[in-house]
Amino acid sequence: MGPLFPQELISETINLLLAFFIGTGFGLALEGAGFTNTRKLAGVFYGYDFVVLKVFFTAALTAAIGLFLMNSYGLMDIKLTFYPQTFWIPTVVAGIIMALGFVVGGFCPGTSVCAAATGKIDGIVFVVGVLIGVLGYAFSYETIFEKLRNSGSLGQVNIAEWIGISDGLFIFIVTLVAIVAFVVVTKIQKALNDKNPVAKIEDLGL
Amino acid sequence: MEEKSKRNQYWNPYLAGFVIGLMMIAAYYFSGEGLGGSGAFKSIAIAGVDAVAHDYAKDAAYFAPSVQEGSESPLNSWLIFEVLGVIAGAVISAAYFNRLSFNVGKSPKITNKTRLIAAVFGGILWGVGSQLGRGCTSGLIMSGMAVNALSGYIGLIAVFGGGYAFAYFVRKLWI
Structure with missing residues (x-):
């Protein structure tokens, strides 16, 4: 099973x-x-x-x-x-951030990987952007995001x-x-x- | 001419969706995981920072859980191998359809420079959002919906609802 x-x-x-x-x-x-x-x-x-x-x-x-x-x-x-565990507050906030990223950037992370791998220059640039975003988040995690990320916890x-x-x-x-x-x-x-x-x-x- | 027309052929969208759904079922059945996209970015960021600044990483809340002494490399993870597969699949498909070439996808009404600035900015937003929201379109929304998780549906409404709300304001990028 x-x-x-x-x-x-x-x-x-x-x-x-x-x-x-x-x-x-x-x-x-x-x-x-x-x-x-x-x-x-x-x-x-x-x-x-x-x-x-x-x-x-x-x-x-x-x-x-x-x-x-x-x-x-x-x-x-x-x-x-x-x-997946549900943390409704950070999911709503993050969803709105990703929504703006979608209409401005024209990809999501998975599709950008495909685009970059097949030679789309906008895809390559987007992938670099995602890495910058992840690193920016990581370095400011404790000061900005940690509390928000763990708020609104509802469990599974x-x-x-x-x-x-x-x-x-x-x-x-x-x-x-x-x-x-x-x-x-x-x-x-x-x-x-x-x-x-x-x-x-x-x-x-x- | 035949080469050119092949370039414009796409799978039937319902067939593509069905195949992705089967891959999702396989992912849950074999590995107990959903499909992901942003998780691989997280692993690469953690491995990169750990390689250049291990002393910082082992004490920083975001990195620490993945970089303790004796723990496996964050690159040796399910999501990294899955994304390597995604790259292989995309390249095979693009080669088959004659779509392997360098170009910029964009509306004809904007310059390459505008498109690339928008792309990097959009990527940064996804980088932050996917970490705060515990996943992206694949890992949060689609994998969540596959098992009826509330988080997936909250993500669905926020990302697609938000997308329609913002679309008007950036329409000049696309139409």
């Missing part, structure tokens, strides 16, 4: 090797979806390209449905995984339990919302591009 490594059912070497192959699959899909191109990423905030939203929600829900089923059928004990909170419904029903509702969103954003994207087209990536030779 999973997770295997936390129960010492696979060795550390195998675990790190798997990390590499899992990462490779992640990288193939990120590049294949066009996420090394900042124009495709920023499109989600301006309505001319919603590929981010489609990939992102499909990925999150595929994983949520798969893990829910594996947990229900005893193939996997989610409680033994690295289950499952959102379905927190609302008071079952995991299955919660995932079902989010899936319905996502499907409706996929249909709606496809219409918005078409309407916006018909009315006021932005320069296509193809035409820019990117």
Whole structure:
């Protein structure tokens, strides 16, 4: 029963090797979806390209449905995984900082790594920026961030339990919302591009 | 002409999402971890500072837990190997689609200089935010949503909601 490594059912070497192959699959899909191109990423905030939203929600829900089923059928004990702790105050503050970083910088850290590795100069510069940001945070941690980072602690909170419904029903509702969103954003994207087209990536030779 | 058209081909977004979802399931099943992006940056920052200033690092609250005597190198971590894989996957895919080339992705209405200044500034914000928020789009939001963690959904609303709120003010960078 999973997770295997936390129960010492696979060795550390195998675990790190798997990390590499899992990462490779992640990288193939990120590049294949066009996420090394900042124009495709920023499109989600301006309505001319919603590929981010489609990939992102499909990925999150595929994983949520798969893990829910594996947990229900005893193939996997989610409680033994690295289950995220919720610190709501720093998450909200950090989320707003990252939101500004997203619309200004046009990447998030994972996509910037793909962009940098495949020769996008804006990706390379963004990666350098992330490292500067991490170091700036690290050196000022005790004076500025330590107290904030540990505030608003709620422990390991499952959102379905927190609302008071079952995991299955919660995932079902989010899936319905996502499907409706996929249909709606496809219409918005078409309407916006018909009315006021932005320069296509193809035409820019990117 | 055929070369050029391949360059503009992308996976179906739902297929790409499905594959990323499967990788996420594998990550949790084999290793008990979600996928990450910013964690590797943290490891590199810690290893770098430890290499040049170990005496500082071992007493500083941010670095200390990872750099005590006898502890494993922060570079020998799951997230570092995962991100090495991400790099390999991205390069293989870009090579296959003829997209391996140096260029700057940006709106045609801004200069390269403007784009690169914005990119470094955006990166700095992500560097700070991902450390304060315990992860980025992958580690905080997607990995959180995969196991119905409240933190993932708070991150989702803050990052995407915030993104739409800020988008108007920086629209000249993009449209």
